[in-house]
Amino acid sequence: MKKHKIIISGGGTGGHIFPALAIAKELEKKHKGIDFLFVGASNRMEMQKVPAYGYNIIGLWISGFQRKFTVRNLFFPLKLILSLFHSIYIIKKFNPDLVIGTGGYASGPILFVASKLKIPCIIQEQNSYPGITNRLLGNRVDKICVAYDNMQRYFPEEKIIVTGNPIRQNILNFDKKNCDVNDFKFKNKSITVLVVGGSLGAESINQVIEKNLKIFEQKKINIIWQTGKTYYDANVNFIKANKYKNLMVLDFVKNMSDAYSSADIIISRAGAIAISELCFIAKPLILVPSPNVAENHQYKNAQSLVNKNAALLVKDNEANCKLVNVLIELCDNKDLQIELKKNIKNLAISDASEKIATIALNLIKK
Known part of the structure; x- marks a missing residue:
């Protein structure tokens, strides 16, 4: 069985980290010997959480753009440019077969670069109203896994698959x-x-x-x-x-x-x-x-x-x-x-991770 390489990017809060980890665990069940690399934001909680689960992670110097004026916003253009160059380096060196983004600051640069390099990409959008990064990336990625109906208001309908949100194994x-x-x-x-x-x-x-x-x-x-x-x-x-x-x-x-x-x-x-x-x-x-x-x-x-x-x-x-x-x-x-x-x-969906893992492996096979 061929060994696949997959980058998973997401973080900032548990709401982005735990889906990423759940997807990785399910992929490991379905395909032995996958080489994973996580990409997060430096100094955010994923830099501790992900290694605790046994995965390697690289941090980008990136943060969100505040909707009100703050001094931090002055650094945003510089952080974004450097994160894009860092993402190019990461992808060229790791050479992934697939990139999955689960949201958070770091997923934007890595997904953008991967899509430009024609690497298959998946967005896993957790919310009923997607953030601006995922909305901008929607036209660039191959598949968009969502948890709510009627998401064609924000994404190309032909790319949307309703999977539900991944749930931690415990x-x-x-x-x-x-x-x-x-x-x-x-x-x-x-x-x-x-x-x-x-x-x-x-x-x-x-x-x-x-x-x-x-x-x-x-x-x-x-x-x-x-x-x-x-x-x-x-x-x-x-x-x-x-x-x-x-x-x-x-x-x-x-x-x-x-x-x-x-x-x-x-x-x-x-x-x-x-x-x-x-x-x-x-x-x-x-x-x-x-x-x-x-x-x-x-x-x-x-x-x-x-x-x-x-x-x-x-x-x-x-x-x-x-x-x-x-x-x-x-x-x-x-x-x-x-x-x-x-x-x-009646609203529970327990097999979201399995659905997303299947979609991911099918994309790699294409």
Whole structure:
């Protein structure tokens, strides 16, 4: 069997990194001996996450263009030019059979160069509203794997394949009955709420949780709280002094499958990959979309679930006054919990990685 070489580029947040890793793992299952090279953005979380999974990664000096004026924007043209030249060097040296982009700053230069050199390219677009980089690249790549219908508004229809979003293997192995043997077991049998503000944390959600810890204790609500590293480091003394028996605080949940198992209700940002995993988990869900994303795409992701009565939505700027009340009402409403679970389960797609891997290998064979 011929050994293939594949570059996978994506990063900046877990929502771009975890799909890239899931696709790589599935490709390894389907074709033994693939030589992978990941390309990310220097000083972003992929530079640590990807090697931890056993893959090599190269970082580009690239960052996003801010929609408001910042000093960082002055460096953007220089970073882009240097990243394009670096991408040429990487591709010439590695000589890939295929390049896959899962989003993030680094995927733009590497996909652009690969397409110019006539190397087969795939975009994996997670969101219901694609970012400007993927929209610009849509005409250049060979296939565009998407998670939502009606994406022909943004991409050439003949290139679009609806695959769903890749889900991490440990999430696919999720066991709803495993909550008594994991690290997130509370001594009491009260309702447990998992709070995840994305891999980088969410300031508005963190502030609400911190401000209402006494209320959660009074209401006998257990809280598993992923704060994100920035908040955790800034409040480490408060966290270490935690005297609440109904509270677990972590900067990042490494075993998310166990955390999902223990949770009765989940509060989350509305990143596309998070939503795809949460559909598979099928727990009652409150979404607080981040406002700090391109084209407000998290709100649009969340609204797609709300329209199907599969989740509740609290706007970020209303979290301070509404989130706790919405949570408590949901905790007290068993019928609504059952309805949300049933509806969100109907939206789950578990074989996206397999579909994308098949598309990738077929492109290489052409």
